[in-house]
Amino acid sequence: MKMPGAQIIVETLISQGVTTVFGYPGGQVLNIYDELYKASDRIRHVITAHEQGAAHAADGYARSTGKVGVVIATSGPGASNLVTGIATAYLDSTPMVAITGNVPLPLIGRDSFQEVDIAGITMPITKHNYIVKDVNVLEDTIREAFQIAKSGRPGPVLIDVPKDVQIARCDYVQGGEVPADPFQSPADEELMQAAKMIASSKRPFIYSGGGIVSADASKELLSFADRIDAPIGTSMMGLSAVAHDYPGFLGMTGMHGRYAASKAMAGADLIIAVGTRFSDRATGNKDEFAKKAQVLHIDIDPAEIGKNIPAQKSLIGNIKDILARLCALLSPQTHEAWKAQVETMRAYEKENQEVFLGLSPQYVIQAANRILGDDILVATDVGQHQMWTAQYYPFSKPRSFITSGGLGTMGFGMGAAVGSCMANGAKRTVLFTGDGSFHMNLNEMSTAVANRLPLVIVVMNNGVLGMVRQWQTLFYGQRYSNTTLDRQTDFVKLAEAFGAKGIRVTNQTEVDAAYREAMETPGPVLIDCVIHPDEKVLPMIPPGGTIDDIMLK
Amino acid sequence: MEQEQFVLSVIVQNRAGVLTRVSGLFSRRGFNIDSLTVGETENPEFSRMTIMATGDDYIKDQIVKQLGKLHEVRKIQLMEPENTVTRELMLIKVDAMNGHRAEIMEAVHVFRAKAVDFTPKSIGIEITGEASKLNAFIEYVRPFGIIEMCRTGVTAIGRGGSCLATGE
Numbered sequence: 001m002k003m004p005g006a007q008i009i010v011e012t013l014i015s016q017g018v019t020t021v022f023g024y025p026g027g028q029v030l031n032i033y034d035e036l037y038k039a040s041d042r043i044r045h046v047i048t049a050h051e052q053g054a055a056h057a058a059d060g061y062a063r064s065t066g067k068v069g070v071v072i073a074t075s076g077p078g079a080s081n082l083v084t085g086i087a088t089a090y091l092d093s094t095p096m097v098a099i100t101g102n103v104p105l106p107l108i109g110r111d112s113f114q115e116v117d118i119a120g121i122t123m124p125i126t127k128h129n130y131i132v133k134d135v136n137v138l139e140d141t142i143r144e145a146f147q148i149a150k151s152g153r154p155g156p157v158l159i160d161v162p163k164d165v166q167i168a169r170c171d172y173v174q175g176g177e178v179p180a181d182p183f184q185s186p187a188d189e190e191l192m193q194a195a196k197m198i199a200s201s202k203r204p205f206i207y208s209g210g211g212i213v214s215a216d217a218s219k220e221l222l223s224f225a226d227r228i229d230a231p232i233g234t235s236m237m238g239l240s241a242v243a244h245d246y247p248g249f250l251g252m253t254g255m256h257g258r259y260a261a262s263k264a265m266a267g268a269d270l271i272i273a274v275g276t277r278f279s280d281r282a283t284g285n286k287d288e289f290a291k292k293a294q295v296l297h298i299d300i301d302p303a304e305i306g307k308n309i310p311a312q313k314s315l316i317g318n319i320k321d322i323l324a325r326l327c328a329l330l331s332p333q334t335h336e337a338w339k340a341q342v343e344t345m346r347a348y349e350k351e352n353q354e355v356f357l358g359l360s361p362q363y364v365i366q367a368a369n370r371i372l373g374d375d376i377l378v379a380t381d382v383g384q385h386q387m388w389t390a391q392y393y394p395f396s397k398p399r400s401f402i403t404s405g406g407l408g409t410m411g412f413g414m415g416a417a418v419g420s421c422m423a424n425g426a427k428r429t430v431l432f433t434g435d436g437s438f439h440m441n442l443n444e445m446s447t448a449v450a451n452r453l454p455l456v457i458v459v460m461n462n463g464v465l466g467m468v469r470q471w472q473t474l475f476y477g478q479r480y481s482n483t484t485l486d487r488q489t490d491f492v493k494l495a496e497a498f499g500a501k502g503i504r505v506t507n508q509t510e511v512d513a514a515y516r517e518a519m520e521t522p523g524p525v526l527i528d529c530v531i532h533p534d535e536k537v538l539p540m541i542p543p544g545g546t547i548d549d550i551m552l553k
Numbered sequence: 554m555e556q557e558q559f560v561l562s563v564i565v566q567n568r569a570g571v572l573t574r575v576s577g578l579f580s581r582r583g584f585n586i587d588s589l590t591v592g593e594t595e596n597p598e599f600s601r602m603t604i605m606a607t608g609d610d611y612i613k614d615q616i617v618k619q620l621g622k623l624h625e626v627r628k629i630q631l632m633e634p635e636n637t638v639t640r641e642l643m644l645i646k647v648d649a650m651n652g653h654r655a656e657i658m659e660a661v662h663v664f665r666a667k668a669v670d671f672t673p674k675s676i677g678i679e680i681t682g683e684a685s686k687l688n689a690f691i692e693y694v695r696p697f698g699i700i701e702m703c704r705t706g707v708t709a710i711g712r713g714g715s716c717l718a719t720g721e
Contacts, residue, residue, distance in 0.1 A: 119570070120573070123570075123573065123574060123577055124577055124578075124581045127622075127624065128623075128624040128625075131569075131570075148624060301622070302618050302621070303615065303618035303619050303621070303622055305618075306611070306614060307615060307618075
């Protein structure tokens with residue numbers, strides 16, 4: 001059957017199992033939107049307030065489900081507004097397909113109205129991208145884009161479609177959903193060597209990352225940890241993969257990681273790094289990082305081996321498969337002395353917990369779980385509130401923590417919360433944000449209201465850019481350059497102006513009451529939480545430092 | 554770590570933008586390219602790039618692995634110097650007004666170069682060979698006055714009957 005390109009786009013999206021797309025219409029995607037209108041009983045389109053919000057929403061959709069997130073934007077500013085969202089997805093390896101319209105082929109390269117070279121712009125922040133110049137290859141291109149986005153280490157792919165290609169017609173035969181590429185598998189001999197390394201270790205430490213979440217390998221990770229009797233520390237991206245109450249779970253490692261996690265990693269004789277890339281935020285000073293340890297690095301991306309931290313042994317492939325195979329090769333290990341050492345670290349951590357000055361962020365974060373329950377999604381923006389959430393929220397389910405790790409995108413939270421909430425059948429979603437981050441993309445409140453989403457937006461309001469201020473306090477002689485915000489935003493009135501409920505809280509009783517009220521309220525609720533401007537995120541290992549430089553209180 | 558110069562042969566899909574992707578990867582990751590040449594192969598679907606770069610073992614390893622992640626890159630080979638023929642072509646215009654015309658022409662013969670342009674003012678020379686031969690030629694004629702020159706960059710092919718694209 002002959003069909004115009006725009007219809008081929010929509011039909012191919014549907015054939016890939018896409019039920020919700022996020023985006024914003026405009027001149028060069030009018031034809032795609034016309035087809036979305038006609039297919040609205042089979043595919044839902046969510047319009048955001050801004051294309052950036054749509055990109056973060058598609059990202060949140062993907063992170064919370066593992067499915068490929070889809071975002072659509074028009075040419076020029078529509079496309080360039082996606083850039084931060086695509087880069088965020090790229091740095092955190094989120095599967096995403098971005099479709100942009102462009103000016104018709106004869107107008108390309110003439111600085112036409114709303115023309116931008118989005119393929120050129122996004123080349124370094126996508127796994128791959130395309131400009132489709134012939135309608136006959138459009139379907140295959142979209143299918144290939146999905147395949148690339150979800151194969152191996154996932155990531156974003158962009159497809160730029162000039163308007164005349166959307167109008168041109170060609171034959172279309174609907175194909176099925178494209179599978180991810182088969183993964184490579186290490187040879188038995190490789191696994192034997194790794195198993196030997198593990199069996200001879202006295203102080204093993206598992207350092208797991210976002211790869212565990214994206215490979216759905218939580219179960220395998222825990223069986224493996226039990227088998228070799230090793231504690232687990234995670235990168236921030238790996239947090240939700242290990243339940244907070246798992247006995248060997250030490251929490252997040254790194255710059256703002258927990259003391260015991262970083263200390264145990266530094267004291268280990270073998271670090272088994274699984275699905276992680278040793279970001280500088282996790283390692284601190286690379287030359288001093290875990291000097292006593294050998295490194296066994298397991299990842300799907302061969303380029304990560306030795307990129308940041310040298311590995312004595314590496315296994316490349318799907319980590320779910322590798323962990324299961326390793327487990328089968330190993331007899332149960334015990335490390336009583338090492339476990340006792342780790343317990344001492346934990347005890348020390350407990351005695352040296354951070355003391356807060358005012359309404360405690362820890363209380364605010366944990367109360368959300370206590371009152372709203374375990375079956376919620378947690379999204380964050382970027383800054384102090386994000387680190388507090390990573391440190392204190394008791395995660396229990398993989399894919400329940402939606403946060404921008406690699407790029408550290410302030411303004412990520414609102415869009416991401418909208419996307420993940422909608423991807424999970426309007427599941428209650430808490431967004432922890434700061435007044436700095438929230439100001440960046442609070443426009444997406446309108447999207448949350450329009451879709452009556454059960455979002456609980458907790459603004460940790462300290463009137464300052466807290467994380468930057470913390471650095472200014474510690475490393476810049478308390479010169480608070482441009483971090484004290486003399487803004488007069490009334491968040492309660494703001495929420496009301498958007499058509500949502502706003503509640504201001506200043507103490508623990510009010511926090512509890514606000515969460516209870518949020519549970520009773522249909523649609524989004526904003527809780528304006530007044531926090532002391534001098535609260536710090538601790539522990540902190542200063543940039544370029546080691547565990548010996550850790551600041552605890 | 555020790556820096557050394559190395560040559561990579563890369564088979565890529567013959568599509569628009571692939572050169573930008575490869576060169577963009579080098580600049581983004583902070584790898585230096587000494588020279589890059591690209592041209593068609595025995596199969597019109599593929600192009601072959603020859604990249605000469607300098608770096609230590611870490612850089613070499615990362616270049617190969619990061620290139621391997623590009624969708625349009627089909628094959629990468631780090632060329633072993635002893636099993637590789639490398640060639641480069643240079644066009645160089647030497648000043649012939651200073652009374653050294655005969656010496657320049659002698660150099661052309663000794664280096665097995667070719668005069669391709671001969672005017673009262675200058676001699677245009679074409680020379681092919683390994684980069685070191687071209688460098689030696691440049692040094693020899695430099696005192697006579699080099700008006701302008703251009704080099705194609707290195708291209709390389711493995712010795713023996715093997716084929717990089719098919720692996721046979």
